[in-house]
Structures are given as C-alpha cells and as structure tokens.
Amino acid sequence: MNYKYYKIARDKAWQTLIETNVNSLPINLKDVFSYYNINLKTFINSSDEAFIKNNTVYFNKSYNIKRVRFTLAHELGHILLKHENLTHTVHTYKNIEEFQANIFARGLLMPAIVLKEINCIEAQDIANICNVSLQTAQYRAERMQELLRRNKFKLSPLERQVHSNFKDFINSNKI
Numbered sequence: 001m002n003y004k005y006y007k008i009a010r011d012k013a014w015q016t017l018i019e020t021n022v023n024s025l026p027i028n029l030k031d032v033f034s035y036y037n038i039n040l041k042t043f044i045n046s047s048d049e050a051f052i053k054n055n056t057v058y059f060n061k062s063y064n065i066k067r068v069r070f071t072l073a074h075e076l077g078h079i080l081l082k083h084e085n086l087t088h089t090v091h092t093y094k095n096i097e098e099f100q101a102n103i104f105a106r107g108l109l110m111p112a113i114v115l116k117e118i119n120c121i122e123a124q125d126i127a128n129i130c131n132v133s134l135q136t137a138q139y140r141a142e143r144m145q146e147l148l149r150r151n152k153f154k155l156s157p158l159e160r161q162v163h164s165n166f167k168d169f170i171n172s173n174k175i
C-alpha cells in the first residue's frame with residue numbers, strides 16, 4: 001500500500017491525540033468524539049457493527065466493547081480524513097479509505113511511542129492497557145516488533161509531542 005496514504009492516516013492519529021489533549025490510556029473515545037462534536041448513539045436489532053449518519057456514529061450495543069472501540073476509532077478516521085461515501089456500512093472490502101481508517105484507529109487507540117515507553121509490547125498487555133480486543137492488539141504487537149527492530153520512534157515532531165503529552169501517564173505506568 002502506498003506509503004503516502006499510510007503517512008497521512010498515521011499523522012492524523014497523532015494530530016488527533018494532540019488536539020483533543022487525551023493523554024492517558026485507554027483512550028477515552030467519548031472525550032475525543034465530543035471534542036469534534038460528533039454524537040455517539042447505540043442501536044440493536046441489526047448485524048451491522050457501526051455506521052455514520054448526519055454527524056452521528058451509531059454502534060451496535062450487542063458487540064463486545066473492546067471490539068466496538070476499534071470500530072468507533074475507525075469510523076472517526078473516515079470522518080477526520082474526510083473520506084467520501086461515509087454512509088457505507090460494510091468495511092470488509094479492501095480500499096485506500098479502509099486501509100487509512102484502520103491505520104488511524106490503531107494509532108489513536110494504541111500509540112506506539114507510549115507503549116514503547118511503558119514497555120508494553122506483548123499483545124495481551126496491549127489489549128489490557130488500551131482496552132481493545134486481543135486480535136487488534138496482536139496487529140499492534142507485530143508492528144511494535146518491527147518498530148523496535150528498526151528503532152523508528154520520535155522521528156516526527158508529532159510523535160515527539162504525543163510523547164511529551166503522555167509524560168505523566170508514562171511515568172506512572174512504567175512496567
């Protein structure tokens with residue numbers, strides 16, 4: 001997948017952490033959504049997991065909250081990245097916008113620099129601290145290994161700012 005699109009989504013996640021001033025894990029999605037004046041509403045009686053309509057993100061109450069959190073962050077990614085076709089409800093097909101929304105959600109809920117600083121690199125630890133599913137955490141854990149191997153941290157001023165904003169959290173959560 002084109003690095004340009006990856007970078008846009010990754011940077012947007014850092015920008016979102018910075019401008020919403022959410023500086024601890026697990027990320028408080030209610031605070032993030034309210035910062036952007038996006039409503040959150042629940043529904044049941046459908047197999048859909050979530051969808052966007054009129055500046056409101058609807059999510060299915062019957063799904064596990066750990067899974068729903070990633071979906072909500074994914075939907076927020078579509079909105080903040082100004083993707084077209086926001087009314088879509090199916091996220092299974094592979095395209096640039098789906099790819100970007102997932103990169104955004106991963107970066108928002110599981111910021112790599114914070115996980116590194118508190119030495120939280122195992123999937124189960126990531127799942128616990130970020131309040132996400134083990135499957136989602138597994139993807140982050142694999143990516144963490146690559147980042148650690150290449151020591152690819154704090155190259156962006158955005159990530160350096162996130163690191164600085166999370167200082168208190170990091171100091172009180174070092175493993």
Ligand SMILES: [Zn+2]
Binds near residue numbers: 074078090097098
């Ligand atoms: Zn999507």
